[in-house]
Amino acid sequence: MKALFVLGILVMLHLEGHSQNQGRILYTSVIDYSKDGKQGNTQDKASIEYQSTLFLNGLQSLFILSQSPEGSTLKDRPDGGFEISISDKYGFSYFKDVQSKMLVSREFILNKPFILQEGIEDINWAIGNEQKKIGDLLCQKATCFYKGRNFIAWFSKEIPVSAGPWKLWGLPGLIVEAYDEQEVVKFSAKSINFPFALSEPVAPPTQGDKISRVEFEKLWTKKAAQLKQFLSSSIPAGNTEVGVTLQRIEKAE
Template sequence: MKNLLYIFILLYASTLYSQKKGLIYYGFIDAIGTGNAKGPDSNAYMVFNKEKSYYVTAKDSLEKTENIDKQTTYSNDDEKSASIHLGMKVSRIGDQVFYNTKKNTIWSNFLRGNQVFVNEIATKIDWKISNETKKIGNFTCKKATALFRGRNYTAWFTSEIPVPFGPWKLNGLPGLILEAYDSEKNVFWYFKSVEYPSNTREPISNIRNIKGNKATYLSIPEFEKYCREEIQQSYEKMIIISKQHPGIVPVKGKLKDHFIEIIGKNE
């Protein structure tokens, strides 16, 4: 009887440990098209435990109305390219990523005209951890680098919060990622604050959808096809516009100029 009680206590303690929640707030700069972390700066957060994480950004309830409607132009350092934003990209559900380590699956969505939903087996990221450290907030962080989905990423993680999660789809390090960016800073996540453990009631469950809407999930090959078709359609629209406005020169953009993920060849 004592042995059974001991086993029950161990199982209960293990369950509580795995359910111990954390909540981290990030800033996310989307500088795709200009680089150098020059782009709309959105709020983001991630709630997590030992087994799962739920990340969201570009959600209207996270932003002030004046920032959502603000029109801004961002140029790169040599001013050879610019990105005009007629307002911050937001939706009711936001851009989301749900990662389940036990099932090794990632469910995600993002807004591009309509909501695009993707389901995939989690990719093992080949991180190279260096001895370089820096302080972020009150945490000592180590530097790690990796090539993931066509971009070279740098991540700063802390083993003081020993979970393998980070913003968006960045994961697999022996500690929580507090800051991350690609080599050209087309995407940049920076640390704001963290609660660990946290009493948040935010559920760590699959991505949300608008009530009554049905989501069709794309596989990774289907997602790549979707991205290429989107770029081709944009290019064809530019050709039509250029015929009406001779000063406009249509340019077919590359995947890296339109999407965070570069799947397949970036031609």
């Protein structure tokens, strides 16, 4: 009986220590193309807001955007264009394993999901001395040039994990807020639970066809052009332009 009691204590301590590396952070993620000077036609500009969740487990993390049981939708925009909302109950996903330097993404081309496996890119952060409070957390400023944009991030060493929203990582603390200089892309944590015992393991997304990044980009360009041509053919004669916004986080790059 004594041996069983000691074993029970050891198991409890193991579980408690394991949960210390786990966490759940809720973010609001906004992509605002109206602020993007690199976008061409103004009809292609729209602001899209995602509710997002970052799950942490040691050196692994999973960031999920825009889960929606309704699936893909097509709706008119006030400027005469169309907005296509793409998602499903699994959402866009970005799994990072810092130890193996592996990134697995789940992305969409129209309503079809794909799985892309790549290496994690190192981000050359410049950590400054400027600090500010975000909620109850003391955060420090860092900057970098990443995916064609100058990003500003606020991270907190009070949450000692090298993780953040989307593909951002590599700072000595959780990225609580991040945005580019034009604020086309912005991630803001609105709820932080750390430590937090997760009910499910942090794992790469699997719901989609595997494809390389090169193949994905070629297919995306082809399908986007076909969609715009199809929608243009359905508008009244005399209108030669049609604005089409496809919800895709990668477009912000």
